[in-house]
Amino acid sequence: MINFRHTLSRFNSLTTLADRLIIGLAIALLVWLYMRYWITERPDADYALILAANQAPKQVDLQHTQQISIQGSLGESLIEVSKGRIRFIASPCRHKQCIHAGWLTAASDFVACLPNQVSIELHRTQTAKFDAIAY
Numbered sequence: 812m813i814n815f816r817h818t819l820s821r822f823n824s825l826t827t828l829a830d831r832l833i834i835g836l837a838i839a840l841l842v843w844l845y846m847r848y849w850i851t852e853r854p855d856a857d858y859a860l861i862l863a864a865n866q867a868p869k870q871v872d873l874q875h876t877q878q879i880s881i882q883g884s885l886g887e888s889l890i891e892v893s894k895g896r897i898r899f900i901a902s903p904c905r906h907k908q909c910i911h912a913g914w915l916t917a918a919s920d921f922v923a924c925l926p927n928q929v930s931i932e933l934h935r936t937q938t939a940k941f942d943a944i945a946y
Contacts, residue, residue, distance in 0.1 A: 853917035853918060853919070854917065854918050854935055855895055855916055855917060855918065855935070856873060856895070856915070856916065856917060856918040856919075856920065856933035856934060856935055857872075857873065857918075857934065857935050857936045858870055858871060858872055858873060858933075858934055858936070859871045859873060859892070859897050859915075859931050859932065859933050859934070860931070860932045860934060861879065861881055861890065861929070861930070861931055862929070862930045862931075862932070863881050863882065863883050863888075863928060863929045863930075864883060864884045864928035864929075866881075866882075869881070871892060871897070872892075873892055873895045873896065873897060873933075874895060875892065876892060876893045876894070877891075877892050878890070878891050878892075878900070879891075879892065881929050883902075883903070883924065883927030883928050883929040884926075884927055884928045885903040885904065885926055885927040885928075886903035886927065887901075887903065888901065888902040888903070888909075888924055888927055888929045889901035889902070890931065895916060896914040896915060896916045897914070897915050897931055897933070898910075898912070898913055898914045898915060898922075899912070899922065899924060899931070902924045902927055902929070903926075903927055904924050904925075904926040904927050905926065908924075909922055909923065909924035909927075909929075915931060915933050916933070917933065918933055918934060918935035919932075919933065919934075920932075920933040921933070
């Protein structure tokens with residue numbers, strides 16, 4: 812078991828005030844960078860790709876209100892599109908995790924009904940300057 816009191820007293824005896832100041836500034840800088848560049852508003856999606864087993868991907872415009880029926884490996888999944896958002900409203904899977912995911916609105920959102928092999932990916936026609944991989 813780690814003795815935190817001993818570790819803390821050893822840290823205090825081995826570091827100077829300048830060391831602690833530099834560590835504190837480094838932590839503050841990391842927090843600021845995280846908040847400035849990582850936590851940003853995600854742009855709204857323009858279209859969705861619906862993928863189903865053994866079928867060609869279907870591109871759906873999110874601005875047109877509609878209900879889409881997709882045949883998966885277990886049966887029919889029902890997808891609703893309304894006001895720039897999309898969601899599963901019915902699926903033959905057992906636990907209904909795809910339905911509980913709710914509305915998808917932002918570019919790069921994703922939901923899948925794994926047992927029925929149907930998934931929805933949201934995309935934007937104009938890509939962002941940075942993403943999680945390029946950053």
